Amino acid sequence: QNAAWLEFPALTGAQEPCWFEIQIRSLRDGAGGIYGALSIMRNIDERKALEERLFAAELTDPLTSLTNRKAFMEMLRYIIGKRIGGYLAIFKIDHFKSINLRFGHRNGDRVLIAFADLLRQSLRREHIVSRIGGETLGVLMPGSCARQAEDACQGVIDILAQASREESSGDLTLTASAGLAEIGTSLDGTIKRAEI
Numbered sequence: 001q002n003a004a005w006l007e008f009p010a011l012t013g014a015q016e017p018c019w020f021e022i023q024i025r026s027l028r029d030g031a032g033g034i035y036g037a038l039s040i041m042r043n044i045d046e047r048k049a050l051e052e053r054l055f056a057a058e059l060t061d062p063l064t065s066l067t068n069r070k071a072f073m074e075m076l077r078y079i080i081g082k083r084i085g086g087y088l089a090i091f092k093i094d095h096f097k098s099i100n101l102r103f104g105h106r107n108g109d110r111v112l113i114a115f116a117d118l119l120r121q122s123l124r125r126e127h128i129v130s131r132i133g134g135e136t137l138g139v140l141m142p143g144s145c146a147r148q149a150e151d152a153c154q155g156v157i158d159i160l161a162q163a164s165r166e167e168s169s170g171d172l173t174l175t176a177s178a179g180l181a182e183i184g185t186s187l188d189g190t191i192k193r194a195e196i
Helices: 045-058 069-081 096-103 105-122 146-167 187-194
Strands: 006-010 018-028 034-043 086-093 128-131 136-142 176-182
Touching (some): 018 045, 069 128, 069 136, 069 187, 086 096, 086 105, 086 146, 096 105, 105 128, 105 136, 105 146, 136 146, 146 176, 176 187
Antiparallel strands (some): 006 018, 018 034, 086 136, 086 176, 128 136
């Protein structure tokens, strides 16, 4: 009968703990009595590092390095389940499809990356920014009141408008729209109310 492998972290003198797995089997004599045990232990650091990278990749948007829709939905589900409250904002870059058509997808990607960076820098540290669709970015503001959420959204739109005026060559002016909803008891209902 095979014994189960048990995984555990252990300090080995390095700053970070190393991961090991161990399996212990009983040694039996001819009459079935136990006279000892056999242990096999091996280092599984590489496997754990790979698992962490795969887990992060599963929840991360590769273009913007923001969390993706799957992670966003799980975090929103958690906020609803724990009754934390707050607000959900959904931002969209205005006329994004025409930007892609006129300037190419590569430049469209650059616009998305720049907008994701703007959201990260403009919002508070506790706000959670995710890419939830093509040109759609979602922001969870757990514990925020209506005024705080409205001010945060307006701040982003104002900063983008100002930056676009300063950087514009006349060919491209970037603007964005935001929808805002209080986080309620229904995941789908909350998202629907915030959609633009």
